[in-house]
Amino acid sequence: HLATSLPLPSERDHLRPRIDMVVFMIDITSKYSLKNVETSLAHVDANFFLGKVCFLVTGVGRVNACSIETNAVCKLAEAYCSPVLFCELELEGIRAATAQRLLRMLQICAGHIPGVSALSFVSLMRNSNDD
Amino acid sequence: QENLDAQKTAFVLRKAWTLYSVTPLYGFRRGRLRDYARLLSAFIAAEKQKGLAVEVGVELDIKVALSSLADLRGSELDQAGLLVQLSSRSRASSRNSEDKLLWSGWFCSMFGDDLSENVPENFTCLPLFLTHGAESYTALVGSWFQKTFDCCFRRLAISPLNLSWMVAMWAGYKLDRAASAVELVFSMPRLSHPLDISYAIHPEDAKALWDTVQKTPGEITQGEVDIFMDCLYAHFHRHFKIHLSAAKLVKVSTGIASAHCDGIVKILHSQYLPGVLMLLTELAISQIQ
Numbered sequence: 001h002l003a004t005s006l007p008l009p010s011e012r013d014h015l016r017p018r019i020d021m022v023v024f025m026i027d028i029t030s031k032y033s034l035k036n037v038e039t040s041l042a043h044v045d046a047n048f049f050l051g052k053v054c055f056l057v058t059g060v061g062r063v064n065a066c067s068i069e070t071n072a073v074c075k076l077a078e079a080y081c082s083p084v085l086f087c088e089l090e091l092e093g094i095r096a097a098t099a100q101r102l103l104r105m106l107q108i109c110a111g112h113i114p115g116v117s118a119l120s121f122v123s124l125m126r127n128s129n130d131d
Numbered sequence: 132q133e134n135l136d137a138q139k140t141a142f143v144l145r146k147a148w149t150l151y152s153v154t155p156l157y158g159f160r161r162g163r164l165r166d167y168a169r170l171l172s173a174f175i176a177a178e179k180q181k182g183l184a185v186e187v188g189v190e191l192d193i194k195v196a197l198s199s200l201a202d203l204r205g206s207e208l209d210q211a212g213l214l215v216q217l218s219s220r221s222r223a224s225s226r227n228s229e230d231k232l233l234w235s236g237w238f239c240s241m242f243g244d245d246l247s248e249n250v251p252e253n254f255t256c257l258p259l260f261l262t263h264g265a266e267s268y269t270a271l272v273g274s275w276f277q278k279t280f281d282c283c284f285r286r287l288a289i290s291p292l293n294l295s296w297m298v299a300m301w302a303g304y305k306l307d308r309a310a311s312a313v314e315l316v317f318s319m320p321r322l323s324h325p326l327d328i329s330y331a332i333h334p335e336d337a338k339a340l341w342d343t344v345q346k347t348p349g350e351i352t353q354g355e356v357d358i359f360m361d362c363l364y365a366h367f368h369r370h371f372k373i374h375l376s377a378a379k380l381v382k383v384s385t386g387i388a389s390a391h392c393d394g395i396v397k398i399l400h401s402q403y404l405p406g407v408l409m410l411l412t413e414l415a416i417s418q419i420q
Contacts, residue, residue: 029291029320031360032377064288064392065379067295069353 006040020110021052021118023102028059031067034076041080051118052109053082056098061088081122137401139202142214142235144401148261149269150287150394152415153238155246155254156280161211164197167279171195171215174275194218194230205242205409210257212239217268234264236272241408246416258415259408260284261396287394287415291380297390297410298383299356302334303341304403310386313337315363317378328378330367334386 001016008016022044027033037055044053055077059065070086077084087098109118172195179193196216203212214237218230238257240247247256262269273284289297302313312331319326344358345351364376382391388398388407398407 029379030377031291031364032374035376064290067291067376067380069292072353 005036006043019048021054021106022048023054023056025056025058026068026073028057028068028070029062029065034068034072038076049080049082051082051121053080054102054105054121055082055084056102057084057086058089060086061090083121083124139200140401140404143237143404144398146263147395147397148263150289150396150411150415151260151262151273151284152287152418153258153260153276154283154419155250155256155258156276156282157254159255159280161199164199168195168197170279171197171272171275175217175271178271192220193233194220200237200239203237203239203241203408205240205405205412206244208244208247209240209242210247210255212237213257215272217264217272234262234268234272236260236262236264236269239408239412241405241412243412243416245413246419255280258419259287259412260415285418287411287418289390289392289394289414291392293414294380294383294390294392295360296351296353296356297388298385299341299344299359300351300406300410301383301385301387301403302332302337302359303345304385304387304406305338306334306386306400310334311384313386314382314384314389315375315380316382316384317375318381319378327381328373328375330363330375332363337385 001019024037024040025033026037055073057070057073060070073084085098085101088094089098105121107113108116108120111117172193175193175195194217196214196218198214198216200212200214204210214235216232217234218232220230237260239259239261240257241259243256243258246258250256262272276282277284298313298315311334313334314332315330317328317330319328340362341359344355344362346355360376364374367373367375380392383389387400387403388396390396396407396411398404
């Protein structure tokens, strides 16, 4: 399910299946997309931030079209205890690999992988920050 | 900031310079400038013979001059600037005719300590290269330098992030006489026909806005630049219901200087030349590293 911003329209609440994961997409060439994500974050229930939220930064191949500092995105992700993925959607290989990663994360968030829960994402993140 | 000799640096002002980053030059000797000029001249003549003529149908003798720009440096660690000029003396004209300047390019390092601190001996760091004139001459001069000093030139593009830094910084500078408007040009993405939006702001309003944002004089943070830009975006959205933050900032213009994302700058005011060059040197160095 794709949405341009949150909150989702309430009229369709009863038709909506359970939400297992939220991926916030930030286009590195658009300052507006970062602002949009920041505003939408406020509408997400706190429980999601236990490993069910992920930030996806797109357009990273175009260094010269950057309108956002990657530092700013990393700080945002840190503040919300959620991982950040960087990718370039224009490149098929990276697009496919990123889709597979997200799918894998979704499987874990939906509880389809026995023995691994979404909470492990949070602890994985803390380890990489200690480097 | 040091006051550069206005006369010596006058050639920089009011010209559109194309920017390149250059890796350190190996084996460059400041004392051999005349030799280098001769070698470069011979190289250009040889390339012309090969049929890679720069101007078809016009017989031109190309004269090469290399000179040091002692003033164009920031700290003691910086190398002095290096100016390369190509002039022509048409064979058909009389003995008294003056040489016509065809092309100029200059290397410079303004507080480029980050780079020069870490290079081994025998390397000369002049990371910023600015050219004015036909692209064909730039290619000739560039390939001679690459062959002779084992360095590498790359066009220096300027990202929207860096352009917004520039406009915030330059809009905040004080100018003695009436300045031109602060202008930002945006390119709208993903349209079938290209559309540019030009957003012009009265220079005093822009300076007033920056003054309320900047906390410490002489220091600028990314956060302050973000607030400045957000104010401009919000103002525009209020009037036109368009989110400029979703468009690509491609050009900024102030009374101090203007810059285009393709890596083209024009500096209008000698007073702030060191500041502008320092910023450009920083960009060149981060492209190299």
